[in-house]
Amino acid sequence: MLLTPYRETLALPRIKSLLTVATLARIPIAASAVVLTLHVVADLDQNYAAAGLVGAAFTIGGSVGAPVMGRLIDRKGLRPVLVLTTVAEVIFWSVAQGVPYLTLLIMALFGGFLALPAFAVARQSIAALTPEAQRLPAFALDSITTELSFMTGPALGVLIATGPGPRVAMLTIGGGILLSGIGLWLLNPPVRAAHETPVASGERVPRRSWLSPRFVAILAVTMAATLVLSGTDVTVVAVLRESGEVGWTGPVMTLWALYSLLGGFAYGTMSRRLPAVALLAPMAVLTMAVALGGAHWWLLAILLIPCGALCAPTITASADAVSRMTPASARGEAMGLHNSSLTVGVALGGPLAGLAADTWSPVWGFVAVGGVGTLIALAVIPIELLRRRRDAFTADTSTPAPSLHAADTSAADTSAADTLAADTLAADTLAAGAAGPAGAIPRQSRETIPSPAGHH
Secondary structure, three states: OOOHHHHHHHOOOOHHHHHHHHHHHHHHHHHHHHHHHHHHHHHOOOOHHHHHHHHHHHHHHHHHHHHHHHHHHHHHOHHHHHHHHHHHHHHHHHHHOOOOHHHHHHHHHHHHHOOOOHHHHHHHHHHHHOOHHHHHHHHHHHHHHHHHHHHHHHHHHHHHHHOOOHHHHHHHHHHHHHHHHHHHHHHOOOOOOOOOOOHHHOOOOOHHHOOOHHHHHHHHHHHHHHHHHHHHHHHHHHHHHHOOOHHHHHHHHHHHHHHHHHHHHHHHOOOOOOOHHHHHHHHHHHHHHHHHHOOOHHHHHHHHHHHHHOHHHHHHHHHHHHHHHOOHHHHHHHHHHHHHHHHHHHHHHHHHHHHHHHHOOOOHHHHHHHHHHHHHHHHHHHHHHHHHHHHHHHHHHOOOOOOHHHHHHHHHHHHHHHHHHHHHHHHHHHHHHHHOHHHOOOHHHHHOOOOHHHHO
């Protein structure tokens, strides 16, 4: 019974192939950040701050490029964008491994801008392939497979970078993205549902029709969620290092990812959708509570359970909300903005947690990112409550109350019906008197004689 939503979703045409190809396509993308860092530090002999600048440039480029690529998909279709981004990414990873630092810094902006949109495309296609009733478990599966990609990609990137070397790892990422782009091109998942207006129609909708305050609020919640996640990543390493238990970093991180997987799986089985902010708020508050477990790795792992279990559900809820709030002809751009908010949150969370850890102590990283997440949730909650109140008011006013004219007409009709019934009763009485008991009309038959009101 618990698996029924997933069985029904996976039984839909092309869903399994989409999730498989998207999961594999995300692995080299997930490895890119750690490989770039190791290349700048090991091959270019720069410090970690310089590596962070390259990562930030790549992130900024990606944040700007994601909605632009999404808009191109809305207007030109998926395959032209896949060709453009795949070729651009292969060129970037092939050339970047052999250029000096300043050139790499500039190239990172363009490399991020033209990044393969595997994440946004998968979510856009899920919205096109699934009816709204089954979209929640589909997005939950997408979040689960994303977790698997991020559990696999960085580990493989570190393995190759510390073995054959970072340059080989960069070339490997380029090869992986080439295969990913070809796989998505061959699969060619739909970006519009069969009943929606096709891309070839050239339909356009103004941004103001869907870029509402509530949509911006969903993006803020999405950004806050990944800010908390990336900040927790950094803080866990800092806390374990200070307590002399840095060797337990891998197991604690793995458990944290497992909590997210299980939480995402459980959320996908729910019949009722929860607002993303209703998941963000407890996740952020519970992240601050993790600061109590800095003394031992096992206590840290236990305290990460509740906030970790809310990670994937929060991302799932935000993607589901974006897909339902956006018209089909703007869904690519909307999913691109959603992807940008994810990226911006990741970029901000690490430095914020690091600043708090350096200024006070490592456990304050949890407090810093959890506190920011809580503040954003508190700012968004009134918008969500206002929307629900407006929806309830709309539902109430959609059923009009009877007017005075209608009441008068109903009264007139009732009076006419009563008159007709009285006349009929008198006729029945006369007939009964003439015909005797055998000719009497049953009471039920008299009561069901239609009145004039029945013809209105």
